[in-house]
Amino acid sequence: MKNTLSLLKALSDKNRLRVVAALLSTHELCACQIKELLKITGASVSRHLALLIQVGLVDSRKKGRWVYYRLRKDMPDFKVLLMWLEQKIGNTAVVKADLAMLDDIGSCDMIEMCKKQRQSGSNP
């Protein structure tokens, strides 16, 4: 009960839901890509992802300076829920726009993107 409640709470935030939707179709995303997608500070990204990891929905791996996150689609506990979610929000305007945005971000060089982020000054 408590676990399910935590899981539902984790999904009850627009930004976290957008992350999950994005991860449903991209297999893996770097923190800085998520930051670019949601247009929030790195600190906020970090906290959102920490929560998604805590409830077991997301996994992370560190590669050099970057941290990559991926959805644990295989977990039987979540499988049905994630399929339901995908079917529910996969075609919404927000998610479609996000996926288009991710196409741009993904085709970018990571280092260049991070440099651009620094210049546009969202995080000192």
Added chain:
Amino acid sequence: MKNTLSLLKALSDKNRLRVVAALLSTHELCACQIKELLKITGASVSRHLALLIQVGLVDSRKKGRWVYYRLRKDMPDFKVLLMWLEQKIGNTAVVKADLAMLDDIGSCDMIEMCKKQRQSGSNP
């Protein structure tokens, strides 16, 4: 997206989740039964149920002085989610205790139960 978010938020509260779990196995419950189950004021019950109705999960019908609520299990939008939920929380201690409690409540005369509630003084 907005609808899905509202739905998830509606389910992200312990009392509302307990109500949904209860309705999953009882087909119909009166407001005063829910009040007895959750041990909160009638006002709070009313607001929780209003929210569940607003997101489309619950239906209500008025019969005399009483209002009965039922889950809209048929709705294709919710069907998968509700089945997932039932499988996830159906066997938890909280829900099992709630169902046992509802057995008692259900076998009671409604008028007697409401009278007892008045006497125990939870709502003036």
Added chain:
DNA sequence: ATAATAGTTACTTGATTGACTAACTAAACA
């Protein structure tokens, strides 16, 4: 008709939560 009562709505209060800034950690490069 009047009193009683089940449920809703309005208002207030305390707790939770999400976002930001700033300080910190760890990895890479000069």
Added chain:
DNA sequence: TGTTTAGTTAGTCAATCAAGTAACTATTAT
């Protein structure tokens, strides 16, 4: 080795939310 940088943690603030009390509505019973 020292600096830059990606990400995390701590602290603060504003907004949201759940619960209670009190006032109101509608239905039943005396």
